[in-house]
Amino acid sequence: MSEKFILFNDERVDPSLIMTLTDLAQLLREVETVKVNFQKFAYFDLAENTINVAFKWKHREREEEMKLLKSDTILHAIGFDHTDLDVVEEVLDEQFRVKSFFQQLFMMIDEFRLMHLISKERPFTKKFFDVRIRAKLKENESQIKFYQTKAMPTDELFLQIEHTLLTDNILSFHTMFFTELEYNIQLALQSFYDLKNTEDSANLAIRLMLLIEPNLTKDMLNEYYHIPKLAYMNAKAAKKANLDKAKQDVSEMDESESVQTKQRDIETKSGAYLETEVTEGSNSNNIKENDREGDASDDITEMVMGKGKTKPPQTDAEGNDISDVVGEENINTKIIWKETVQDDKSLTIYNAYKEDVLKEIKTLVNVINKSVDHEVNAKRQGLSKGKLSRNLTQWFLDDRKRVFYKEDQKSYKLDATFMLLIDASYSMEDKLEETKKGIVLFHETLQQLSIRHEIMAFSEDGFEADKNIQPNILEQIITYQNSLQHQYSPNVVSYKTGEDNRDGLAIRIAGNMLKARQEKQKFLIVFSDGEPSDLIMNQMVL
Known part of the structure; x- marks a missing residue:
């Protein structure tokens, strides 16, 4: 803010x-x-x-x-x-x-x-x-x-x-x-x-x-x-993000050059780099007697091992395999990650909602500031005031004569991170305005306290879901990296509701994301009407 x-x-x-x-x-x-x-x-x-x-x-x-x-x-x-x-x-x-x-x-x-x-x-x-x-x-x-x-x-x-x-x-x-x-x-x-x-x-x-x-x-x-x-804190975070992106771009460029070099080396060799021969159908010497006949969509390495098609791994927003996290009951879900896009009215609506909850923001800031642990600064050496250090060599080596230190002390920063998980199913449609005001309240409060956080909406595409695949949409409204940058705040009022919802899956994934954070205290807050609805549950009801 x-x-x-x-x-x-x-x-x-x-x-x-x-x-x-x-x-x-x-x-x-x-x-x-x-x-x-x-x-x-x-x-x-x-x-x-x-x-x-x-x-x-x-x-x-x-x-x-x-x-x-x-x-x-x-x-x-x-x-x-x-x-x-x-x-x-x-x-x-x-x-x-x-x-x-x-x-x-x-x-x-x-x-x-x-x-x-x-x-x-x-x-x-x-x-x-x-x-x-x-x-x-x-x-x-x-x-x-x-x-x-x-x-x-x-x-x-x-x-x-x-x-x-x-x-x-x-x-x-x-x-x-x-x-x-x-x-x-x-x-x-x-x-x-x-x-x-x-x-x-x-x-x-x-x-x-x-x-x-x-x-x-x-x-x-x-x-x-x-x-x-x-x-100034937002500017520092933005500069760090730009620096990290520049380093990533250089790393990707180096990796790309390495791959191209390896491909050129392969092409100069006399034979093929890897050659596998498979005969289609039941006459294949590589397929066992009781195995099924292959089809054109099978992976060649799986045919050699006597296997058919396998499901691709389920991944998080950064491409990491989280198949173990989602569990066997969600084995047929297809996780689709998307980012919220603002429209022309987003900023106006956001500011209006913010005005409505200004009083509550002040109250919540005080509550969180008193309740959540503060970071502890490590011992700082080479200061111009504080406790006198035992090592006095700096007195002779440093023109500024900084020979003092300070013990660990509490920082003004709060050692915490939050995940706001939003039920974006159709049953939330009539509660959408109040829900968004609640999210604005938390987002503004956490920004004022400089607490990094994430806001994510979840829903299941009920029209496309069947027994073989159930698309689940996880919409990143506010990411951890941009949570303190004000230009992304209108994202909070820009997400739309979907059809169904699979609360358990979303909570597992959100919990896994929180687990990776370095902060001491981690909070998961779910905005939901408590009415889960997905393909499996609907079939059980029927």
Whole structure:
């Protein structure tokens, strides 16, 4: 689910403004499908392929407004490629007492790093960033005056650091805290001009936090800089998926070349690679006296062994043999795998259903977050804070002097996966809308918690089923790999019902899929009216 900014008025955004920003975004990203949207905070959502610009730049003079919105577009269109998402994830995992202060401090430092980097790479962008800095400075000075009268030291200290970066004058930094802290912060900020990457920004933020945190009693009241956690996690997952696909393509290419080479080697030999002679009918010397006569559809190797036709193995979506899993009672089933296809109305319907269950989503998020086990991070070495390591060689070998470690600790991630199994038989037709709303509820909840999951519908083709073969359709609505990518969410409302259903078969296959997952806790949830109906059961009733 995207992190949306809720509009409480009917204001409409000028279409020409959106078109101008979209053209700029497509030019910078070199992707024709990238979009521009308005949100409370600016960021790039890779999964949605959307650059979000900040709504706060609206309601200014036309020229200033345009330059500020373009500065957002430039910053996130180019800056995203210079942001290390692994480092951002480490920042989110850091366990400072004033967590919001630390995360906003990191984002502020990294934003200034990116502005300097982009200005050097593309000098034309400097005029937009100059307008941005002037607007931010005006806003910053107004906020500092306000918080000085309200005695809110945490927000005031943050704004004083921002003021120092905006004015590009480290010596101008001052604080209500004691002089020694003021001097140490000025000293730490000197390294701001040497930042090369996201990790450097994180290290500077951590260094400042070690100085500042002992003097703070409360966390930030307001949010000035925002980490789009869900968008960044989805982007990281998408990048990993693309990398895995690229590796798979290379592997398949190598395998194809190997097969072609082997075939060429075979063709160069004098004789046939494998030759088998069989005479058809009862006179064949290879067929035993009591065996049946072969026909044209028999496999030649089976004829040699005295066998007739055999059934092909039943496979899962990845082509693995699961004949043992489905059991002897389902020996005549033919498993057909398909993927859900969205139509023009899918997104509209999905959003409407999501609105209907928003309240329930919040409740379920809290329930699952409290009930399900969290992942445990392994012991981390080479940190800038924590427990002092016994091995102090890094003190002499590492310029960053990272000689601390942290023991295993709970992660914000939940160590769980879910499988939602949907009865798609005709008896569910009159319950379809409520069923889909229930699926939307679970899907949105699991996305918010970043829990990977699968959603699969099952039905049996009653019209084609006979005693020899019973086609069973397993429709992958949401796969494990794309479960956190928002563009697939409308799949949830796009599946159709079939005729019959074979609950036991579907549950066996779903259980086998869950078994292969690495998560500690595995949950199987079945949406069904409890009325199984297939060819065998119907014959028993008759």
